[in-house]
Amino acid sequence: MTTTPLAARPGRAWWRVPPRHVPVLATAALLLVMYAIGVSQYRAFSNIQVVFNVFIDNGFLLVVAVGMTFVILTGGIDLSVGSVVAMTAMVSASLLGDGLHPALVLVIALLLGPALGFAMGCVIHFFDIQPFIVTLAGMFFARGVCTWISTTSIPITDGFWTSAAQHRIHLGENFVSVGALIAVAVVAVAAAVLAYTRLGRNVYAIGGNQQSALLMGLPVGRTKIAVYTISGLCSAIGGILLSFYTLSGAPLIAVGMELDVIAAVVIGGTLLTGGSGYVFGTLLGVLVLSIIQTLITFDGTLNSWWTKIVIGGLLFVFILLQRLVGIRTK
Amino acid sequence: MSTVRARVAGVTSHRLFWPLVVLVLLLVANAVYRPSFLSIELKNGHLYGSLVDIVRLSAPLILVALGMSLVIATGGIDLSVGAVAAVAGAVACLYISEQPDQNSLGVVLTAVALGFGVALVLGAWNGILVAGIGIQPIIATLILMVAGRGLAQLIAEGQIITINSGPYKVIGVGHLLTLPFAIVIALAVTVLVAVLTRRTALGMIIESVGGNAEASRLAGIRSRRITFLVYVVSAACAAIAGFMMTANVSSADGNAVGLWVELDAILAVVIGGTALAGGRFYLGGTVVGALLIQTLTTSVYAMNIDPQTSLLFKAVVVIVVCLIQAPAFRARFRRRRSAPVTPLEPVGTEKEQVPA
Amino acid sequence: MSDRHPVLTMTAISKIFPGVRALDGVDLRLFPGEVHALMGENGAGKSTLIKVLTGVYGTDSGTITLDGDEVSFSGPMQATAAGVSTVYQEVNLLPNLSVAENIYIGREPRRLGAVNWREMRRRAQELLARIDLHIDVTELLGNYSLAVQQMVAIARAVDIRARVLILDEPTSSLDADEVAQLMRIMRQLRDDGIAIIFVTHFLDQVYAIADRITVLRNGRLVGEYLTSELPQIALVEKMIGKELDALERLDEATSGDDRAAIESGTPLVAADGLGRSGSVAPFSLTIHQGEVVGLAGLLGSGRTEVARLFFGADRADAGRLAVDGSPVTIRNPVAAIDRDIAFCSENRRTEGLVGELSVRENIILAMQAARGWLRPVPRRRQDELVQHWIKALSIRPADPEMPVRNLSGGNQQKVLLARWLITEPRLLILDEPTRGIDIGAKTEIQRLVAQLSDGGMAVLFISAELEEVLRLSHKVAVMRDRQLVTELTNDDTLDAARVMQVIASGSSQEGSVPA
Amino acid sequence: GGLAGCGNSDTGGDGDSGSSGGGNSKLVIGFSQVGAESGWRTANTNSIKESAAEAGYELKFDDAQGKQENQIKAIRNFIQQKVDVIAFSPVVESGWDTVLKEAKDAKIPVILTDRAVDSADKSLYKTFIGSDFVKEGKLAGEWLVKEKSAATGPVNIVELQGTTGSAPANDRKKGFAEAIAANPNLKVVASQSGDFTRAGGKQVMEQFLKANPKIDVLFAHNDDMGLGALEAITAAGKTPGKDITIITIDAVKDGMQALADGKFNFIAECSPLLGPQLMDLAKKVKAGEEVPARVETEETTFTQEQAKTALPNRKY
């Protein structure tokens, strides 16, 4: 009798997808469908370069979204990302304008974001204040720094920056930018960190149930501070990529980016309440947003307000299908 | 002596104490910068002064934030309020602008009803997505946040609809018994929502759904219906705010009406003590939060803070508010005081010692 | 024995929550190689003492020494690192992670700095196999029942191989088999010299394994005793602080009604081929007015699922349900409540209470839901009802405005019970209602069930304690592998051994059990 | 292309001369607009669309929703689609070099509209067509200097800026400040951002009025803020246009109406009607003709009298 298996489950065939992977796969499948629609409808959509452009044009978004994924996985939120991106670009541009060595500028710019993230993380953890409000203050602060530095955009003429911006890495007939490669690398590193390090696993644990994680003896505080620092770092990298991308720092750039980023993460299947999601999903989320944008540009007949309505509509259709596919396979 | 201290402790530990302190500090700072800031005069039978401005201007935010409080209490969030306000305002203004007699009360009432109706439909749409289909609230409402703006612009064809309607204007800038009408409306809606939630069981039921949706379902609460309802209420509040904002300037700008009001509203709710995770909500706190935010904005103008640095100023105040409000923060700066404890019933004093 | 040094001492520990003195000068000593039972009524302060020890709460006064050195842990992380491994009262694991991860998170096997998933799975599988838990360790923990989760939590704590192992009511959701497994493991660990603190409300278990007992009452220390020198009755008296006459005759509880009388007439609720694919096979079961039907079975045998189908918590996809003889479809809990069915779910934390709301609000929640939000229960009536049930079930602290999450586990369970009792249902489904409840309150609840059924209420009673089921039920339905295998009438011939046989063999035929 | 072949019959020969090889002889213009943040912008979009339709060109229109990233994306996509000419209104001045180089490599000529870019390499675009924000501010200031030349005491000016950090706000402020420097009596006593909206203008003006007992002049960076401020001024019991001189920029219809009604005193025009000029330039550029590096839109200024005569023919 003691051999009666406790809550034994029917054997699972090897080819069956674990249910928790279904949302991500559904998203990927839908993305392919959308791409196929684009190819069939629009001339030049089938060029591989279109795909590469998606990465070139969304590199910084992708990197920032990766950072946001960490935060959202713990059940938090970081509204400061857009402003930190702008601040990083602004600081880089102005320091470069002052003639500082690019390497030094790079270091300073890459330290600023994580420092702010670290500070926000500490406030959130030690004083037990809701992330929303803390990072909103961080958002005001970073944007304030931008306008405080300058109200006009500052062009970057530094040699290192321009070559990083304009260097093309050719793959056959097509090319990608340095920024795109960095973004892809960040995705890979982040995925590995989440899957294969204690930090990564603790992130999921906190998102699952912070109280339990604490009682299980996991370093909750450290991890929470870490994710905001990581998000700050990703925003800083995103800011650098953006400054490569635009070769300037502008005080009003990336306004409202936090919403795009959060949307990308959530569309990618990450639960806003934390504990479930993948960086790969976030990648898909960014691609979805981007492909919606691309479809609309290729169409080229929508006026301004129809653009918004169609974006909303496509988003809705996508989310609905994603949800339906998810339910069916469950 | 000790009762005085206990009473002081009771006041300072109240949720609203610290936000109110910051609010007062801001007002004092303004008064120091310009003593007439606090003065209120009666001009043409209307109250007139910066304080009145603050309350009047915060009226739309209070409305939006009230609806947002309920949504947040269920553990959701509504990003579409700004867009809904814009659509409602645009519908109303479009209708009025097309009538020959813009000053007729009937026209204005019809316009408001139309705008309100459209907003309810939009709220129901959000409700269906969240409660019916089960889409995460932030995404569900993001759809309308984007598309709704487009809708508002579509209605106005990208132009600013300017109207010239006395009765409609009253909603934004009229007066009732010397008080700005907007304040009266905000007050009325606040009271209505408070009565609706606190004099009935609705408030508790909302908090229950937000606190633990599954447990609530098993207790026989129609969780989905409640969730649906709060999005409709939120849209309704946003619509009234939209009327106010458009009436204020007698024009509907599909792009500018209610821009970023969702963030301000969420901030107001959170400052008021409601947790974003859902559960308990505090309408009074929300109102104070909204007043605080508007005071902050007005202070920037009144103290003529350089627009270049005004965001830094805001950041500092928000940080101060949230730090000072956090018990964990204050605990670090206060010596331990022994809390009043009701002694437990005594236990028999028998203590047997047993050799180990 | 006296030359041994305690591995852990806690001296004069006090802990004050706003308005409640949870601990007041409590001492505790723990020696290596002993099982030390920590006893007390609901709300006596057992869990609080444990949380103070591991640093979840700071103390207001008192000292703790570990191996003679004074320690003060800032949190469970430090405590674990210092060799104190704990299973807290409510299952505190991560439902969003796999079983394997729940066991190893924080101490994952690594290779070249990276988490070695394969190794982790292998070890988890092995570890669980040792306690006879054969489940898919890659599956999310949240997909398993509370009992499985409890076993996983125990496995995790045990595997840490600490010097001090603390188990706060680990057995409350386990059935006899699992309890036996746990006992075996505890003995093994004790023999290895590990010190174990064991909290339970099952006196039998205490006497089966504990070497020493510390009794708390109302946050104060009553005393420390050798198990061998403290008779059961004396222990209970020390726990509740008065002479006991109410407790002794539990067996009286079963009402001696005439079965024929009960079973005449149309059944109150009748399930005919009711089932849900993937959850429980179609079954038929009738419950009459005034009848207590017990559900027996092993963990995961599908008892909870049966209850959920009756209540509409899950939607049945086969069969019919009739109430008072007329067919009904119960799609959701609202429909069930409309038909006067109540369901007290087993997992109070996730499916029962709303932690943030007060005791009062939690108690009136179901009643209020049934009335609709427009008709609030008048405050006066709320206070009456709540006061009545707080007293009747001795919920402590008796403060109706206290957030329910601040109550001790047992008191939370009573709040949940009170919620359903005030709705005066005709069919009351109780899924593990006595879990985590102290012996006094348990008797009270059993008496209540008997009383209610005498008064005409039908009860579907699920409990891991077979004795309890037998004591209360008129009829026992036996579940096995998600099937209802048979119904047994609870007459004089039925005893626990017989039911176990059925559970084991899956048939009611006597003698078909292979020896 | 699903939407490419609108099947328009040939509308005269003027579009054909310079179009690229291949079967399709219709000129294809990719145009990336900033967004639709104001009535001015919508009028600008409409003008371009109408002119393109009139000229029989195919217009690929993209709305960047106020984001530079989106504009860069759109330009990349135009390059992919091998349009004949790319035109865009840059959201910000800097940051275009990379993508413009790509356009140049793809041999697609670029025309800037409305706002300039600050690229050092002027070969990246063919020409710029639009208004000069600095000049608009200057015109406003110069008018004021002339108007108040008789003033002996200090003249208190309040300024309603556009969105902080936006190019028109920066430039108009700059131009205005340069112009009024001519008379030391003219002093800006308060300057705040009203975000280019009526509500913003009103709210800021209310506080200006309370904080400054004596305001002589209001300079608003656009009509909308001025219109909002009007209400605040009226509510404060002052007469706009008399007690307070109001100068704005843009000359949209509502603003012109206010000017004609005597509520505003002066408007410097910033015309959104770039369409016809843009089409003309596009044709020339594609044909390889020389075009001036900078084409300024025909703009003027309006006083109250001029407004009365101009108002009836205002299109937007």
Ligand SMILES: Nc1ncnc2c1ncn2[C@@H]1O[C@H](COP(=O)(O)OP(=O)(O)OP(=O)(O)O)[C@@H](O)[C@H]1O
């Ligand atoms: N976080 C808290 N805030 C306020 N009071 C608390 C808190 N935690 C526990 N208490 C109170 O402390 C007392 C002791 O609770 P504790 O959980 O230690 O009891 P217990 O002995 O474990 O009971 P049970 O057997 O029911 O689990 C109770 O009165 C409880 O209400």
Ligand SMILES: Nc1ncnc2c1ncn2[C@@H]1O[C@H](COP(=O)(O)OP(=O)(O)OP(=O)(O)O)[C@@H](O)[C@H]1O
């Ligand atoms: N094959 C399975 N697939 C998914 N989940 C399973 C499976 N087997 C068991 N479980 C989980 O184990 C639980 C056991 O079922 P159930 O709770 O009905 O049994 P029970 O007899 O009430 O046991 P308990 O005493 O644990 O409550 C289910 O709720 C389910 O979550």
Ligand SMILES: [Mg+2]
């Ligand atoms: Mg306990």
Ligand SMILES: [Mg+2]
């Ligand atoms: Mg069960």
